[in-house]
Amino acid sequence: MTNGGHISAEELTLLAVGAMPEEHCAALRAHAAECVDCGAKLAEARGQAALLALGVAQEKPAATIKAELFARIRAEREQEEMYRWPAKSGEEAAHAPARKSRRGWSLVPVAAALAIATTWEWKENQRMAGELASANHQIVKMTNERQRAEMLVDLLSSPDTVSVRLAAAPETQPSAGMVRYNAKRGMVVYTAELPALPADKIYQMWLVPATGAPISAGIFAPGPHGTRQLWTAEVPMNTEVKAFAVTIEPAGGVAQPTGPKVLVGAG
Amino acid sequence: MRPQGSTGELASDWSLLERVVRKDEEALSALYDRYSGLVYSEAKRILRDTGAAEEILQDLFYQIWRTAERFDEARGSLGGWLLVAARNRAISRLRRKTGKTEELKENGVGLRVDLESRTAQNLLLEKVRGVMQELPEGQREAVELAYFEGMSHTEIAEKTGQPLGTIKTRIRSAMETLKRVLG
Numbered sequence: 183m184t185n186g187g188h189i190s191a192e193e194l195t196l197l198a199v200g201a202m203p204e205e206h207c208a209a210l211r212a213h214a215a216e217c218v219d220c221g222a223k224l225a226e227a228r229g230q231a232a233l234l235a236l237g238v239a240q241e242k243p244a245a246t247i248k249a250e251l252f253a254r255i256r257a258e259r260e261q262e263e264m265y266r267w268p269a270k271s272g273e274e275a276a277h278a279p280a281r282k283s284r285r286g287w288s289l290v291p292v293a294a295a296l297a298i299a300t301t302w303e304w305k306e307n308q309r310m311a312g313e314l315a316s317a318n319h320q321i322v323k324m325t326n327e328r329q330r331a332e333m334l335v336d337l338l339s340s341p342d343t344v345s346v347r348l349a350a351a352p353e354t355q356p357s358a359g360m361v362r363y364n365a366k367r368g369m370v371v372y373t374a375e376l377p378a379l380p381a382d383k384i385y386q387m388w389l390v391p392a393t394g395a396p397i398s399a400g401i402f403a404p405g406p407h408g409t410r411q412l413w414t415a416e417v418p419m420n421t422e423v424k425a426f427a428v429t430i431e432p433a434g435g436v437a438q439p440t441g442p443k444v445l446v447g448a449g
Numbered sequence: 450m451r452p453q454g455s456t457g458e459l460a461s462d463w464s465l466l467e468r469v470v471r472k473d474e475e476a477l478s479a480l481y482d483r484y485s486g487l488v489y490s491e492a493k494r495i496l497r498d499t500g501a502a503e504e505i506l507q508d509l510f511y512q513i514w515r516t517a518e519r520f521d522e523a524r525g526s527l528g529g530w531l532l533v534a535a536r537n538r539a540i541s542r543l544r545r546k547t548g549k550t551e552e553l554k555e556n557g558v559g560l561r562v563d564l565e566s567r568t569a570q571n572l573l574l575e576k577v578r579g580v581m582q583e584l585p586e587g588q589r590e591a592v593e594l595a596y597f598e599g600m601s602h603t604e605i606a607e608k609t610g611q612p613l614g615t616i617k618t619r620i621r622s623a624m625e626t627l628k629r630v631l632g
Contacts, residue, residue, distance in 0.1 A: 192617060195624050200540065201595035201602045201616075225525050225557035230628055232532035232558060234596045235491035236570075236577040243489040247503045248481055251510055252474060259472075381598055382590065384497065403497040413499070433597065434494045437578070 189213060189220045198227035199234075239386075239401060239435025242416065246326045257318035261311045334371065334414070342366050346426055348374065348445040359445045361426045363389070368419035370399045373412055374428060374445060378404060384433045385444070389417055390425040397421065401435040423449035459566055462527040469517040481510050483565065484528055488535045495539035495597050505538050521557075528565065529558030540599035562631060573631070580630050588623040591616050 189197070189210055196202040197210055214224040337343055348359035359374035372387060379385065387399040399415040428445035460479065468476030485506055492502035509531060513520075520527065563569040581589055587609075594600045594608065602620065606613045 192621055195621050196595075196602060196617065199592060199595045199620055199624065200536070200599060201591075201605065201620055203601040203603055221557070222559070225559040227624075228533055228558045229526065229529045229560040230624060230631075231596060232529045232536070232560065233562070233573070233577055233627060233631060234581075234592065235487065235494075235532045235536060236574050237581040238490050238494040238597075240486055240490045240574060241493060243485050243503060243506055247489075247507055248478075248485070251481070251507045252478070254507075254511060255474065255477075255514055382593060401493070401497070433593065 188217060189224065194220075194223055194227040195231075197224065198231040200231070237434060239398065239437070241400060244330075244414075246330060250322055250326045253322040254318075257322065261314050261318070334412070337364055337367065337369055337371060338362055340364055340367075344449070346447040346449055348372075348426060348428065348447040351427075351443040351446050354442070354444045357445060359428065359447070361387075361447060363423060363426070363449070365420050365422070368417050368421070370415045370417055371412060372399070372415075372426075374402070374404065376404050376428070376444060379430060382433050383430050383441075384435060385428050386431045386435050386439070386441075387413070387415065388427045388429065388439055389421060389423045390427060390449070392422040392424050396427070396439055398435065398437070399426075401431070425449050462565055463522050466513075466517050466520055466522075466527060469513060477510065477514055480513065480527070483567075484531050485510070487528070487564075487570070488531050491532060492535050492539045495536065495543055495599075501542060502539070505535055505542075509534055509538070525557040526560040526564065529560035533558050536596065544599050576631060577627070580627050584623055584626060585619075587611070587615075588619045588626075591619040592623040595620060 193202065193210060197207065202210065214221045343362050343364040346361045346363065348361060350357045355377055357374070357376045359372060359376070361370060361372045363370050370387070370389065374385070374387075376385060384401045384403055386401045388396040389399055390396050397417055399417055400413060402411075402413045404411065426445075426447045426449060427439070427443050429439045429443050430441040431439070432441075460476075462480065462483075465476040465480050469480070488509060489502050489506045492505040493499060496502055496505075513527075520530075562573055564573065584592075590609065591605055594605045595602070600608065602613060602616045605611075606616045609616070611619075
């Protein structure tokens with residue numbers, strides 16, 4: 183720290199953007215946690231850096247993710263309800279007699295044993311509840327995956343879905359792709375065999391409508407060693423498409439195509 | 450339908466969080482609708498993997514559901530925290546590190562801009578994209594390698610073949626431009 187024992191402006195920026203080497207971060211964070219002034223400045227720098235995330239192409243997550251989240255929450259709530267520690271009601275507690283007889287004291291070891299047994303049982307129930315919640319989560323996840331697969335099968339077998347082969351654009355490396363497009367549902371499913379790109383570049387799929395500007399159908403990166411992947415995207419429904427194209431764009435994707443076309447196909 | 454407060458205005462993140470603390474699913478749903486696109490797009494940009502981005506998105510909102518009471522309004526904005534947490538988790542996964550889960554009560558993120566309404570978000574998206582496009586190539590590259598690829602300034606210097614001091618200056622200049630434009 184070069185700012186009279188405080189974190190310098192440059193260090194704050196580098197830390198917030200994530201460019202500070204890990205070995206220097208701990209000391210700076212520790213100082214920010216203790217020093218109110220540096221803590222506030224770091225929070226502000228973090229907020230500024232977070233805005234960089236707004237520069238990337240915006241995509242909507244699939245609706246199934248929200249459904250899965252709430253199914254997970256509900257499954258957990260049900261488990262909690264089932265294994266809730268039975269609390270004494272206010273009325274019961276108010277009427278409980280305060281007895282201090284010798285017989286009462288003789289029951290202390292029994293009560294202690296019972297308490298230990300009950301605590302053990304409660305802990306066991308908690309553990310089982312956790313396991314059940316996790317199993318439920320897995321079931322919900324698998325159900326959603328199955329629903330997604332069914333949606334894809336349904337889409338691919340629908341008579342409204344058109345298939346378009348994508349071929350390498352002139353003067354580019356040999357590559358190919360396939361698009362399945364259902365205008366009624368506003369869904370695009372595609373695969374592409376393309377070479378890997380440097381870290382600062384990404385492929386972006388475009389629908390070229392009969393009228394108007396190209397519509398993005400998402401950014402994608404081929405898997406390692408040419409792994410075949412299937413990408414899906416939601417686009418505005420009932421868009422009449424005259425062509426599909428894949429371009430190379432800056433890593434976050436762009437609102438309108440700027441880079442070279444690598445795959446093209448007529449709709 | 451947009452979440453409304455009692456007087457008909459757009460419900461603030463803070464009022465929705467208070468309802469989440471009381472286990473109000475509708476309030477969590479409103480927060481999800483408000484921020485899921487931003488969080489998902491950021492995670493996908495970093496990881497380039499739909500499944501992994503979806504997992505981060507879902508886990509973050511699940512964490513909000515479980516620990517909403519730990520979020521302290523005084524420590525910053527929920528939108529900012531979500532963006533920073535999504536970035537950190539995605540980078541941890543990208544670099545195969547075991548990332549520490551961000552606690553809602555720590556790592557304050559101060560956002561001076563409004564992210565709570567769709568209109569404000571759209572305006573900001575446009576502004577930030579504009580700033581990024583206008584930045585000199587070297588500045589944009591340095592900032593993107595740090596924020597989206599998780600590279601330290603020394604790694605960026607090695608990758609780009611530029612002196613370390615130049616990389617630090619580029620990052621700082623880029624962030625100053627962003628700050629100046631966004632006010």
